[in-house]
Structure formats: structure tokens, C-alpha cells
Amino acid sequence: MLGILVGLTVLGALVGEPDGDSGDRSSEISDENTQSLSASEPEPTTADEAAEVEISADQQPTARLSGPQFNAQRSARQYLNMSGFSRAGLIEQLSSAYGDGYSVPDATAAVDSLNVNWNRQAERSARQYLDMMGFSCSGLIEQLSSSAGDRYTLSEARHGAQAAGAC
Known part of the structure; x- marks a missing residue:
């Protein structure tokens, strides 16, 4: 039985790599896959x-x-x-x-703790409102800044309404 195990081990060593390169290609394959995955990530367009x-970038919990x-x-x-x-x-x-x-x-x-551009968020909200219905400039600013609405600051609401094309 021991002779069979030794024979199989020797045979495995001889057959392992036909070109004589016994190096591990798993890291090369992993690098190729990583490169192809990162190259296929689309750039944001809107x-x-x-x-x-x-x-949405992963943020690890911090001590704070x-x-x-x-x-x-x-x-x-x-x-x-x-x-x-x-x-x-x-x-x-x-x-x-x-x-x-x-x-x-x-x-x-x-x-x-998040890095959020609140002006950009106001633009998003303004566009979402305009996609649903028509608003005057002042009406959209009121909706965005009202305590009964979205609660943006007046400055953010003005920016959002102007960027969305309501003003």
C-alpha cells in the first residue's frame, strides 16, 4: 500500500506541469480577473x-x-x-x-459621518418633484425648504430649484 502512495506521489509530480513551470498561477488568474472586473465598472452618467x-462607497465602522x-x-x-x-x-x-x-x-x-453634497441632494429632489408635476420656482423652493416638506435649507432649496430648471 505504501508503494502505491509513493508511486502516485511521484507520478503526480511528473505530470503536474508539462512545461516544467511548477509556479502557482492562481495569483496571476486572480490579477487578471480583478483587472477585467475593474475595467468593466461603468462611469456614472446622470x-x-x-x-x-x-x-454608496463602503465605509467601515470607526471608533467614533x-x-x-x-x-x-x-x-x-x-x-x-x-x-x-x-x-x-x-x-x-x-x-x-x-x-x-x-x-x-x-x-x-x-x-x-457621511460625505454628502446636500446641494446635489436638493437637485435630485427638485428633479423628482418636477418629474411628477409642475411647480413654479417659488412653489418648488417652498416645497423643498418647508418643515412640512423636504426640510432643505433655503440656500439648498434655491440651488435645487435652479439646477432643476424651475427658476
Whole structure:
């Protein structure tokens, strides 16, 4: 039995690499696959896609975020991938009993830990409103900045309405 095992081992060594190269190609294959995957990633083409890319990059938990804050950050990124949100509106969504139910301090820490361009979010929201119905410039700014609406700052709301073409 031992003779058979030794024979198989020797045979395996002889047959292993026909060109005499016994080096491991798994790292070469892995590098080729990585290169082809990274080359096939599309560039964002619209404002919505660019905004999604901006906030969807994986962010690792840091020492300054607690577990609930990190989870709230994950939820915030998901909301921002779906729709435009103001800072105040996103904190409200995360902390509302009808939303995610995080504490206001945890929701605030989570939102503030993200690198979000709030003017770009206001543009997204303004375009979403204009896709649904017509708005005057002042009406859209009011909707975007109202405490009963999206809760953007007045400056962000003006920027969004102008960028969306309502003004």
C-alpha cells in the first residue's frame, strides 16, 4: 500500500506541469480577473447615478461610531441611494417612530459621518418633484425648504430649484 502512495506521489509530480513551470498561477488568474472586473465598472452618467456613487462607497465602522450609529449610517446610505434627502429630512427619517426608530443623536451622528453634497441632494429632489408635476420656482423652493416638506435649507432649496430648471 505504501508503494502505491509513493508511486502516485511521484507520478503526480511528473505530470503536474508539462512545461516544467511548477509556479502557482492562481495569483496571476486572480490579477487578471480583478483587472477585467475593474475595467468593466461603468462611469456614472446622470446626476442621480453620480449622487448614488458618492454615498454608496463602503465605509467601515470607526471608533467614533457606535454599533447603532454604524447601522443608522448603513440605513442612511440606502435611503440616499433611493431618493434625494436633506440632512434634516434624513435625520427625521432615521429617528422617526414611523421610520427606522434610531435615537436622534445616533441618527445625527450617522448622517454627519457621511460625505454628502446636500446641494446635489436638493437637485435630485427638485428633479423628482418636477418629474411628477409642475411647480413654479417659488412653489418648488417652498416645497423643498418647508418643515412640512423636504426640510432643505433655503440656500439648498434655491440651488435645487435652479439646477432643476424651475427658476
